[in-house]
Amino acid sequence: MNMPNSVASPHAPALTNGSGAAAILAAGIGSFALAVLACAGDKLAAVKNSLIFYKPTGPLSGVTTSAILIWLVSWVILEWRWRNKTVGVERIAAIALALLGLSLLLTFPPVVDLF
């Protein structure tokens, strides 16, 4: 997905798009991780029990804490790799939005009940 850095011109962007693309894809990954963990916790008792990080909140504490960690770690890695690069942002944004759309679907209880 990486492309050569663009050469500066009067109308060229001042910054490469890699940093923005990293933030966008990481948001998609984090959202999708949250949905998958929520779905897995709902369907598998062992997963549900392992996600109880804070007892009063129950499995929601583990689902959200794990998803936030996945989001932040993926963001740091992607930022580190793409920070100064120009990347194929159209494809990356499409993947991120698809992940977000799937996440919205996967958290909708009637859809979760299909599994």
Add this chain to the structure above:
Amino acid sequence: MEITVRGLWTLIHGMGFGALYLLACSGALVELHRFTTSSASPESTPGRERFLKAYLLTMVVLAWAAVLTGAYVIYPWYRAAPPPSTTDLAMFPQRLLMSSPTTIGWHSLGMEWKEHVAWFVPISITMAAFVLIRYGRDLKNHRQLRAAVLSFAVASFVAAGIAGFFGAMINKYAPVQGGHTIQLSQGEEK
């Protein structure tokens, strides 16, 4: 006029953080669109840029405050299990909703969806704020980044709307109650 501590926290979570976020959302979407699409004009001054960045950062704080108070302050009261042989479920909102076929959907659909979908809000708006702060007016030159940021901001608005709607309805049918009572004012007989 009085309110319980749990009622006050619910008010802070829903009306304070959640509703304020929703109110801010429409303004943020319009401003983000205008700021990143309009050509250089007197409107896109550094002052305006600073204002939009501060506006989005405030939304980030509101979004995180809403989900954190929801998950770690109010939700434990909502899902508390009643002791065996409890007949009055007023202090146990989840069980109260589940005790009747006419209200169970507010939990099985409403709360089950709300408790997860709400977390897309801070993730999306944090990303949007980061991209705007990093790129500033240069975002005008990144059409695809701009479109993706706006799409995530719209998704955060939708997710906040879902969470807000179900939160309000659940609190209508099974309000979180209990804790100390705070006297707000002394009523006078007319």
